[in-house]
Amino acid sequence: MFENLSERLSGVFDRLTKQGALSDDDVKTALREVRVALLEADVSLPVARDFIAKVQEKATGQAVTKSVTPGQQVVKIVHDALVDTLKGEGDPGDLKIDTPPAPILMVGLQGSGKTTTTAKLAKRLKERDGKRVLMASLDVNRPAAMEQLQILGRQIGVDTLPIVKGEDPVAIAKRAKTQAAMGGYDVYFLDTAGRLQIDAELIQQAADVRDVVKPRETLLVVDGLTGQVAVEVAQEFDDKIGVSGVVLTRMDGDGRGGAALSMRAVTGKPIRFVGLGEKMEALETFEPERIAGRILGMGDIVALVEKAQETIEAEQAERMMRRFQKGQFNMNDLKMQLEQMLKMGGMEGMMGMMPGMGKMQKQMDAAGFDDSILRRQIAMINSMTKKERANPALLQASRKKRIAKGSGLEVSELNKLIKQHRQMADMMKKMGKMGKGGMLKQAMK
Ligand code: GDP
Numbered sequence: 001m002f003e004n005l006s007e008r009l010s011g012v013f014d015r016l017t018k019q020g021a022l023s024d025d026d027v028k029t030a031l032r033e034v035r036v037a038l039l040e041a042d043v044s045l046p047v048a049r050d051f052i053a054k055v056q057e058k059a060t061g062q063a064v065t066k067s068v069t070p071g072q073q074v075v076k077i078v079h080d081a082l083v084d085t086l087k088g089e090g091d092p093g094d095l096k097i098d099t100p101p102a103p104i105l106m107v108g109l110q111g112s113g114k115t116t117t118t119a120k121l122a123k124r125l126k127e128r129d130g131k132r133v134l135m136a137s138l139d140v141n142r143p144a145a146m147e148q149l150q151i152l153g154r155q156i157g158v159d160t161l162p163i164v165k166g167e168d169p170v171a172i173a174k175r176a177k178t179q180a181a182m183g184g185y186d187v188y189f190l191d192t193a194g195r196l197q198i199d200a201e202l203i204q205q206a207a208d209v210r211d212v213v214k215p216r217e218t219l220l221v222v223d224g225l226t227g228q229v230a231v232e233v234a235q236e237f238d239d240k241i242g243v244s245g246v247v248l249t250r251m252d253g254d255g256r257g258g259a260a261l262s263m264r265a266v267t268g269k270p271i272r273f274v275g276l277g278e279k280m281e282a283l284e285t286f287e288p289e290r291i292a293g294r295i296l297g298m299g300d301i302v303a304l305v306e307k308a309q310e311t312i313e314a315e316q317a318e319r320m321m322r323r324f325q326k327g328q329f330n331m332n333d334l335k336m337q338l339e340q341m342l343k344m345g346g347m348e349g350m351m352g353m354m355p356g357m358g359k360m361q362k363q364m365d366a367a368g369f370d371d372s373i374l375r376r377q378i379a380m381i382n383s384m385t386k387k388e389r390a391n392p393a394l395l396q397a398s399r400k401k402r403i404a405k406g407s408g409l410e411v412s413e414l415n416k417l418i419k420q421h422r423q424m425a426d427m428m429k430k431m432g433k434m435g436k437g438g439m440l441k442q443a444m445k
Contacts, residue, residue, distance in 0.1 A: 086288035088270025093285030101180035108221035110194030113249035119152035120283035136161035136176035249275030331389035
């Protein structure tokens, strides 16, 4: 399925690549194909639709980077949007196990890889983080499952709770809790029973156990090969029990990118780990870039475009720095500066990076300065002639009126921009005088 999607996109982008510039129609055509491809990869319709809307917005109005083709540029935009949709907050591999013994509840359908994943995670915590781990199987209906966990435990050198026949899941959970506390364990895993389908009893059991141990993490294990079904399962488990993250197994096969994408978009739950095989080592922290690259199958192009963009930004910064050092700062420089600010997270991000700018930022905050102002200012500079940009001193009343009209804004706003330019030009001159490697260099980083 991954192949299908990536092949399909290749076809689309090949066609684009042959054209000189990226028109609105190009973007639309390309995205229509991307959408079909996503649907074929088992991404649900609303998710695909949202995704396309997001990409469309990003692609429109984005300047095509020199030295890459428009097709390559679109790949990068699609890739970034995929990463955006896939990624959650924080490090997905960071399990909440700060209060020992920390209970981790493992839930999922039978055959999803729940027991295997429990042991993989236990091994990881033991070996990577030096944690003392206990595992307990609550699958009272399947003695074989309980034994399987015990065997895996022996294999990886992790303790399992002794099996007591006739005990119910809640009693086992309580025993695990006590044993974990008495035995000085940092973490204990509860591998709950699985069924082939979700049923009321299964959910009730998991909920009862949850209420007894109050897990720090409830990880849902789903088979990544089951696509849309996996998403439905995740939604159901989350509604009824509440999950803190998802583990997608069998991503070593020709798994569908769609499962990961829909899972994240529909349930809002972060994907935390992916299973990549039957071996105990075959578990990785979820990396959105990796899955996105796999969905697209175009990692090289993404890297190329990133490189090209970085180079161009670095060149721009260099050029600007040289100009400032000479005390030159015209409207073109200001525009470039404003655009950089937008890119670097707006005023706050930019000012935060420039030492000694705290005061100026406060003034700007007080004046209600935000990103929409940056955009308006860029529009005003765009309405200036080449001469005016190079020499802002030319900006007298009649010219101001024309520029304000051209950008659909008030002359008063333009006056503010001109004043700001003057202040910044003064400041740049001072900073320039402080020499190379000074504040400016830091600010440009
Ligand atoms: P459970 O019923 O949910 O506990 O599932 P198991 O842990 O018993 O796993 C069922 C089968 O799937 C076993 O044969 C596992 O070795 C296999 N399995 C689990 N995770 C993965 C994975 O990430 N990739 C592959 N290829 N097989 C896996």
